[in-house]
Amino acid sequence: MDKIRVRFAPSPTGFLHVGGARTALFNWLFARRHGGAFILRIEDTDVDRSKPELVTAIIESLHWLGLNWDEGPFFQSDRLNRYRGVARELEVSGHAYPCFCTPEELQARRAQAEADHRPGKYDGRCRGLSEDELSGLREQGRPSALRFKVPQGGATAFDDQVFGRIELAHNELEDFVLLRSDGNPTYHLGVVVDDLDMQVTHVVRGADHLSNTPKQILLYQALGAAVPVFAHLPLILGPDRQRLSKRHGATAVGAYREQGILPEALSNFLALLGWTPPDQKEIVSVEEMIPAFALEGVSKSNAVFDFEKLAWMNAEYLRQLPKARLLLLVREELEAASLWQPAFEAEDRDRFERSVQLLQARARNLKDFAETGRAFFSDDFSYEPGAVQKFWKDSALPSLLAELASRLSQTEPFTSANTEKCLRDLAEEKQVKAGLLINASRVALTGQGVAPSLFDVIDVLGKERVVSRLQRAVEYLNAASPHT
RNA sequence: GGCGCUAUCGUCUAGGGGUUAGGACGUGAGAUUCUCAAUCUCAAAACCCGGGUUCGAUUCCCGGUAGCGCUACCA
Numbered sequence: 394m395d396k397i398r399v400r401f402a403p404s405p406t407g408f409l410h411v412g413g414a415r416t417a418l419f420n421w422l423f424a425r426r427h428g429g430a431f432i433l434r435i436e437d438t439d440v441d442r443s444k445p446e447l448v449t450a451i452i453e454s455l456h457w458l459g460l461n462w463d464e465g466p467f468f469q470s471d472r473l474n475r476y477r478g479v480a481r482e483l484e485v486s487g488h489a490y491p492c493f494c495t496p497e498e499l500q501a502r503r504a505q506a507e508a509d510h511r512p513g514k515y516d517g518r519c520r521g522l523s524e525d526e527l528s529g530l531r532e533q534g535r536p537s538a539l540r541f542k543v544p545q546g547g548a549t550a551f552d553d554q555v556f557g558r559i560e561l562a563h564n565e566l567e568d569f570v571l572l573r574s575d576g577n578p579t580y581h582l583g584v585v586v587d588d589l590d591m592q593v594t595h596v597v598r599g600a601d602h603l604s605n606t607p608k609q610i611l612l613y614q615a616l617g618a619a620v621p622v623f624a625h626l627p628l629i630l631g632p633d634r635q636r637l638s639k640r641h642g643a644t645a646v647g648a649y650r651e652q653g654i655l656p657e658a659l660s661n662f663l664a665l666l667g668w669t670p671p672d673q674k675e676i677v678s679v680e681e682m683i684p685a686f687a688l689e690g691v692s693k694s695n696a697v698f699d700f701e702k703l704a705w706m707n708a709e710y711l712r713q714l715p716k717a718r719l720l721l722l723v724r725e726e727l728e729a730a731s732l733w734q735p736a737f738e739a740e741d742r743d744r745f746e747r748s749v750q751l752l753q754a755r756a757r758n759l760k761d762f763a764e765t766g767r768a769f770f771s772d773d774f775s776y777e778p779g780a781v782q783k784f785w786k787d788s789a790l791p792s793l794l795a796e797l798a799s800r801l802s803q804t805e806p807f808t809s810a811n812t813e814k815c816l817r818d819l820a821e822e823k824q825v826k827a828g829l830l831i832n833a834s835r836v837a838l839t840g841q842g843v844a845p846s847l848f849d850v851i852d853v854l855g856k857e858r859v860v861s862r863l864q865r866a867v868e869y870l871n872a873a874s875p876h877t
Numbered sequence: 878g879g880c881g882c883u884a885u886c887g888u889c890u891a892g893g894g895g896u897u898a899g900g901a902c903g904u905g906a907g908a909u910u911c912u913c914a915a916u917c918u919c920a921a922a923a924c925c926c927g928g929g930u931u932c933g934a935u936u937c938c939c940g941g942u943a944g945c946g947c948u949a950c951c952a
Binding site (some may be wrong): 401402404406418436438439441442443453492494495496500503507510511512513514538539540556559560561562565566569570571572573574575577579580581583584599600601602603604605625627629630632634635636662665667669673674675692693694695697698699701702703704705708712734754755756757782783784818827828830831832834835836841842844845846847848861 | 878879880881882883884887889890892893899900901902903906910911912913914915919946947948949950951952
């Protein structure tokens with residue numbers, strides 16, 4: 394068999410959607426599995442809706458996901474003459490004909506057909522235009538589109554790698570447009586010509602193209618070309634089982650990145666939407682997926698995008714992340730939040746690293762480091778209201794915390810064993826539960842009711858910060874309830 | 878409307894003519910505890926409906942229903 398060649402062909406009319414990302418991933422996996430080529434092609438023939446900056450954004454998202462391509466990016470807008478040439482060939486060979494109906498006329502007829510409960514297919518009225526009529530219309534300067542002459546009668550069938558045999562009767566098809574009246578190709582012409590020129594062997598794309606495939610096969614045949622293998626992927630839906638769209642929240646890959654999702658977590662999650670590795674593992678790296686990937690294992694039914702599972706998977710990956718990479722990612726987060734300090738790679742480097750590792754066990758996404766973990770990287774943090782309400786309600790707290798601050802300032806050496814002993818001794822003396830002091834101190838030190846183990850926090854923060862933060866909490870509490 | 882496709886716990890799925898229908902996320906309970914997370918244990922939770930084939934269908938076939946897709950000079 395010839396070398397396998399696949400492509401991902403997004404159109405730059407929007408950001409890279411998670412559905413598109415999964416299509417790209419499956420193509421990439423398939424290419425890597427078979428040592429084939431993965432081609433990137435930008436389908437920008439819709440001049441009105443395509444935007445150059447979206448091309449950049451799509452490419453950036455693909456890079457972020459680690460989906461590297463072997464050829465391209467190719468732009469359909471660079472190949473316009475080629476499509477026109479093929480269109481011309483098709484016209485000359487009698488497989489296509491000019492149509493002078495205007496979009497307005499067509500739309501009006503469709504509307505009328507709908508009102509009459511008739512099928513709204515194009516009626517083929519320009520199909521039988523005589524040479525005289527043709528040249529007459531041309532002389533009038535009437536613009537024309539080029540339509541494909543769908544064979545009358547019969548059917549086209551193909552064996553989809555995931556859906557099996559699909560058959561469609563030709564009378565269900567209309568004579569679809571190949572070339573718009575402005576000379577630009579439509580999707581169907583563009584894909585077929587490109588996939589042919591780029592020698593694509595397997596077309597792996599969303600199931601929304603399943604019903605379009607027979608049209609394209611007809612084009613291949615009219616061109617006397619071999620038809621590639623098709624594999625359609627089930628669609629990704631929102632929680633309401635509607636096709637995933639903006640109103641469901643984040644759909645763009647970039648939006649997940651901004652939410653602190655790791656690319657490996659997103660890839661893993663997306664891969665499992667419609668595909669199960671043979672060993673049924675849930676956490677699977679792309680490296681593990683490559684040798685196991687097969688189109689035959691792809692599910693036929695649409696899948697609901699479950700953000701909760703992605704979040705879980707992300708936490709899972711975050712916890713396993715090698716130190717060096719995590720440090721780098723957290724640094725980016727802190728920089729974005731204006732929390733990064735040069736000292737973190739100089740005198741405070743050790744504290745920085747230990748803080749990150751402490752937070753790592755509980756983080757669900759990268760954002761957590763700069764948000765709930767803020768107090769580890771800055772003295773400027775506030776007390777989370779829920780935590781204050783829950784852990785700072787005992788009226789003895791101000792004096793207890795003041796005493797704790799004073800005793801901790803005397804503790805030498807300042808190890809977790811010693812600070813813990815100090816706190817527990819104080820609790821015992823004052824006849825209060827150690828938990829009371831521990832929880833209250835946690836809020837004082839981190840501003841959060843949920844944070845790592847207190848003595849680890851104390852250890853990482855160091856004596857000076859611990860003492861001053863406890864004192865700050867005492868002041869806050871006294872200010873809040875001046876009568877006690 | 879027409880055509881096409883699909884149908885297993887709430888969600889992602891495994892399985893397949895005879896199974897206690899398996900796993901994961903989520904949910905609930907418990908253990909642990911210093912809050913939370915993690916971890917461990919346990920629990921609830923599914924074969925869309927109706928026919929047929931068969932000794933036996935969740936599995937195969939047909940029909941229905943539902944959902945999705947296509948039905949553009951969008952891709």
